[in-house]
Amino acid sequence: MATKSGPRGQANKPAELVASPATRSCRIGEFSLALPAMQAGLAGYSDMAMRVVARRRDCPYAVTEALLDRVLLMGGRGREKGSVLCPEDHPVAGQLLGSEAEEMAAAARVLLDCGFDVIDLNFACPVRKVMGRCRGGYLLGDPAEAIEIMRRVRDAVPGALTMKLRRALDESAVAGENFQRIFEEAVELEFAAVAVHGRTVRQKYTGLADWTFLEQLKSRYPQATIFGSGDVFTAEDAMRMLVETGVDGVWIARGAIGNPWIFRDLAALMRGESLPPPPGILEQRQAILEHYAMATTLYGEDQASRHMRKMGIKYAKLHPQGAVVWRDFIAVRSQMDWQGVLDRHYHQDGPGIRPPSVPDAQDMFRGCGVVPEGCT
DSSP states (O other), rough: OEEETTTSSOOOHEEEEEGGGGOOOEEETTEEESEEEOOOOOTTSHHHHHHHHTTTTTTOOOEEEOOOOHHHHHHHOHHHHHHOTTSSSSSSEEEEEEEEEHHHHHHHHHHHHHHEOOOOEEOOOOOOHHHHOOOGGGGGHHHHHHHHHHHHHHHHOOOOOEEEEOSSSSSSHHHHHHHHHHHHHHHTTTTTTEEEEETTTTTTOOOOOOHHHHHHHHHHHHTSSEEESSSSSHHHHHHHHHHHHSEEEEOOGGGGOOHHHHHHHHHHHHHHHOEEEEEEEHHHHHHHHHHHHHHHHHHHHHHHHHEEEHHHHHHHHSSTHHHHHHHHHHHOSSSHHHHHHHHSSSSSSOOOOOOOSSOOOHHTTTTTOOOOOOOO
């Protein structure tokens, strides 16, 4: 039997698995995805503007950043940047973060009333302040409470319900058993899909994500819809994850920030085509203008200019003069400043460059003010 070696030290794979991503179907409840990938929930980033820009470039499905249950129940929308929807923004999952079963169930009903197609539970966030309030990744260490939340939300949500996990709280045997209890409960409750990040909560973003764990999990639960997460920065990474692990789809997080074309590129690879060239400068300009216009609608001009700084420095990584463009985006304080950057650096067409395959974590978020922790 022919095999293919994986670049991450994975076990060799049968040749038929290499071709299988193009033929495997990918569904979340009633929704059939044209591409086995999604834009992940990203704290401070994955608002309606980012989601729609990606959808226009072949992203079939998206998740909001984590929305706090108590904020929703008090009449807020979890900071409207996360929960505002538009006709283009479907199907979409509203991701919930909380610690009390009754509040999580009530907040899920609020999101359904707001028009969300799917409810997603965040049991993965490793941020200290979230863990300290018994939310997110903390629940991987408290399976009894996690399961109670899952059951109450399942009672409240008649349609598609999904969740985000990390592979365990830490490397201990007990943590592994806790993950297993929670995952098996999701299967028993007929969750439409479970996204699993290949790092532990304690790891946060250090070291490599364990793709072997994803492969083994999918092998044990072939009928469950499992999305893999971790170390997917390019379309090639996404394709490798599909091939090497056999997961049903890929949860693309940091790799999608400033690079909505990652979905277009993956779609080409899935069709057996060569990787398309990077977007040219004017193509980049068009995406940035779309993003800025929607951000202005969401936040108003002043706030949009500040919010888009952190997006601009990610788009800059595709520009051939990226370091200069990066510095100019950091200096933006107004719409006039923003237009000035576009006029200086995006006025004339030319070839773009590919983003780095493994971004340096410190460089990637330096100067942007918000690190997209908790949902990657």
